[in-house]
Amino acid sequence: QSYDYDEGSETWPFFVLAVLCVVLVPLTAMQLWELVSGGQKDQDLKDQLNVLGKMSEQYASSEILEFRAKNLAKKSKWLAKRNLFIIAGWTVVAYLVQYIGSNDAIQDAATLLFDPYTLLDISTSSTDREIRSAYRKLSVKFHPDKLTKDLSPEQRSVAEEQFVLITKAYKALTDEVTRENFLKYGHPDGPQATSHGIALPKFLVDSSASTLMVLGYIALLGVILPYFVSRWWSKTQSMTKKGIHVKSASYFSDRLFNFKPSQVVTLDLIVNWLSHAEEFKLMFPELGQETFETLLHDQVNRKHSGTLETAKLGLVAKSHVLLFGLLDIATTFRNLEISNMAIDTLKAIVQATPVSPYSQLLQLPNVNAKSLLEGSVDDIRTLGKLFTYDDAKIGKILGIDDNTKLQETLTIASAIPHLKLIRAEFKVPGESVVTPQSTPHISLKVLVRSAKHKFFGPNLIPDEMCQDEQDFDSLRDPFASILEQPRLPQTFAPHFPGKRSGCWCALVVLQKDGKVIQTPMLIDRLSFANLNKDFDKRTVKDLEKDFKPEDWVIGTIKIPFSQPAPAEKGDFFFRVIVKSTEYFGPDLDFTLAMAVRE
Template identity: 30%
Template sequence: MSTDYNYDDQAQFFPYFILTISALVAIPTTYSVLKPSKELADTATRIEPTAKVKYQDVIEGHRKVEKRKELKTKRIWTAVLAWSMIAYMFYLIMVTARTALKIWDPYDVLGVARSATEKQIKSHYRRLSLTYHPDKAQPDASKNTTIESINEQWVEMTKAFKALTDEEIRNNYLQYGHPDGKQSFSMGIALPKFIVSDGNGKYVLLIYGLLLGVLLPYFVGRWWYGQQKRTRDKVLVASAGHLFKEYDHEITEGGVINALSSGQEYQDMLEGSKADHGISKLEQRILAPGQFPATAAGLSLKDRKKLEELDEGARRKALALLWAYLGRIELDDKELVSEQYQVAPTARLLNQSFVSIALAYMNTAPLLAAYHASQHIIQAIPPGGSPLLQLPYFTPDVVRSIEGAESRTHLTVQGLLELSDAERRIRCVSSGALSKEQYNTSMAVASQLPLLKVESAFFKVVGERFITPSSLVQFVVKARFVPPGKKDLPPVDPKELEDPDPVEGDLDALHGRKKEDKEAEAGKPIQPPLAYAPYFAQDHAPQWHVFLADSKQGKIVVPPFSFSTFNKPLFDKMGEPSYAIQTLKMQFGAPPQVGRYTFTMNLVCDSYIGMDTRQEVTLVIDEASKAQDIVEEEDISEPEEDSIAGQVSALKGDHVPRKKKPAAATAEDSDDESGTDEEDDVSETDTDTDTDDE
């Protein structure tokens, strides 16, 4: 059977080609859009109730914009267009006549049953000839019949009749499926013929040149440039360079806020006339005397000087907007209000890059300043502001009424809740600072803030009793989430404060990798609720950072380990706090010298102010020989009576055990056998540490 290749000039196979290409685009794009999000901000619960704040509609609008960025709208539209093309191609395939694919059936052509006899077929054919023979049938424009179509129809009927009555033609049909015998196989190439027709070749070359020489390099270059112009922290490379120049080993939280305003993202956000719009009015509002000691927005004299030293432009306005956001300044201009809440998510993103720069220098003060700046940005509170401003309805005036006008220190959320209910009500309600409804809402929110209370912290080496120089040390923190102000806490089981060595073969535990429980393995990471931050125009999942520092030198000894999910539930089935002990681990190399090393453990949450933990811990490094002596003592056994050492011991009058008999010895013999008592192996090798809260 010969094969004939031809072009699909009737566009019968072209829909299949387009359908295949569309499917290659639609399927992976749809999967990327519909697959469950692994972003913690999309899976966490929320703290309720939520109190509305002024300009709530503006803040929610910016949250939706940030959400659309995460959803990758371009992919959604690409998937929709691809599936629309697939549906249209299916429609063309269904409605387009594909005669080349039809199976020729003589019974269907004549309109007779397959059980009809030859006599019945001849009789039926004679009746058809009276109507469809070219000498009998007449062209009819209304039925769209022409002489050519009449002749073609009668030829098909004649072939069908002969296939069912003529012996030779019938054999051809039965053997080859066609009355004319073996047919050539025709394969249509899925390209319309007009593409390769004479005179169209130059246009085809032009299209290929545009696709391969212009569009493809453009999109690849755009993708590559987009990947290269941002750092691992997803900020512009130019912004990272500006932040690097702003770094100072004595930088404060206000200095970090000033440094964040140098980000190139703000230059793009406030391009053109936006950089100058309302700048004088904005600065007048934030620098005016007001609710905070120095200025209305909480700028210190140093921060004010930095603002005034900046040249007019996008950076100066971005810095003014950041302070207006932190001070919760009310602006009359709608455009300024929109920009006021737009700058915060960008500032937090830039702050992540600043954290990376601070870690490169390993100085403690800049790192803590960056972490605290993150807390203030998320909570919309200026540096030095009261932690009570995190609660709904708490304003600077309310805080002054509760703390007292003469108070020089701020009250934390847990400090407020540790007061008796009567005392709190006197300060908050009886004084007229809050209404009863506002007080109840505030306390409901305060009792849900995730305060991580450290119960124990120690060093250990897996499988060893002592920590020797240059060994691989684990720093283990045992903590539990406690509602702020909670007093009658359930006691901690001492066994839960231990950290037994993993079983042999558990490589994840031996290497210090976090092993989630069954619920986490099932795709449900156990995490705290989203950060309660009504002014922050983005959903944020809180993180806890643990690092060790040398307080004398102001240097970071062990870089931060970050935790956003935990290995035990935070709440029980009734929704009450579980008080389960959470285990946080970080691994590092021990110092190469023997001695006692006192470090400062810092446990910092990036979302809440006043909930940090600072604690002294001591790492004891022993001589390697000490651990070796313990091993040798455990391995040494008493001499047996048959040995020389056993005979010498017997002459001295010492008790000498008999030689152990083989395992195949009889029960009677084994009863006379005496052996040495073996000490139980101790798998836990925790090192006692001094942990004094500061």
């Protein structure tokens, strides 16, 4: 009851200003950061090979472009709201600052502050001599004995007050006791009167307004706050670490737990599991599990879903994160077949091509499936084999009559990246061998090449090109050098609703029991520079003469190993599988021995 209220509007502007700044400063910083880094990301995409991305736009259907445009509009609307809030916020801040500046009551309170430097009219970094000389000059001017006779009594008392203040200021800067007081309490005379109050104008707390205020507080603390907190909490609780719904994760776990080894793992099985995902039910509560399954199959078989086409695109966009969640769970259950098929299913959905022995060719645009499967005499299943024929013959094999279309298809086919293993080893940073109980990681040197390039053995690449930097930083963090490689460019995926660049998934399997030993490692940085090279297998005749290893860029993949090396000496075998999530064909699958020695 004895509290003072903010009659003179002295305190509440500062309160509002503080609250606004707490919100606006981080928000503005975040927005500026996004603007800058967004520009950087675009630059990265431009740096890498972009022919696949451009072609992908060209071949995308109108529904997909519409779908993307709608999503972009949603995103930019939210961004516009955020920007609006930032602008409005800073405008209010500017107004408040100006209000504070012009408010007399606040200014009066400010003048009560004791500032010896302004009183003595010197700068804050003056020396003792400067202070003394300033004091002497002013005291001469304002000393009561030195004042002129023709001053009015009021002028006299003002001068006398000024003299007292000047003396105090001098003492505050020189005399020990006064200076201590000044530093502790801000005033040489010791603690001044302080007042405590509430930063609200009285009318808000008095009479009728007070009931409104109380109701307002009750609503805020008892209703609005709990509502938002509980909504946020249930949203966080409903998602797993990998970003899928807990119900979906528990469904996948249940399927894997009850998985019978006699069951053959097919695309149909994975799609069936996916169709039970909770995310789909939440997105389309009016559709059932069987519809989801049918729509996903439509995507893989490039069938138009009629009225459900937009729904299908929504499901397909969501299936990306669901498949990664399934992959994570499958590796935790150590099941290699499911892990492999999950990645293959992602490929099938991205390329809208079923998993079959001919997927590598069917993923290309303009291919006539019928003439491919029934046509040629030789059974061609791989891109590499396809490029052993000349362009005209390829056109016949793929059933493409139009020459422009054929050229586009060939451009895409030769731009699909294939991984070629150059070197592979288990490495312990700082050691020359893998010692017992050490922490090795798997270091791979790969060549990203086109199916069109002539094959050359890994021993044609000299060891010097495969060496890593041996400096202190690389020993401390062997994975830092990976970040120097550029990000993957856009994938050719005209049937996928979003723009994507994908990644490669690295799985490590113990050969002894054939089971996966750790969660997958995602690789999203590799240089595609080699794909531009013209090293056509049909034209290069003499490998020895034409091959120049220094023209080729070697990529590095480092896979962390989740367990320490075994305690005994010996040879331990692991199978390393590096699968692309985007294209059929560019995968690696090999055995790597870990030689544990003293």
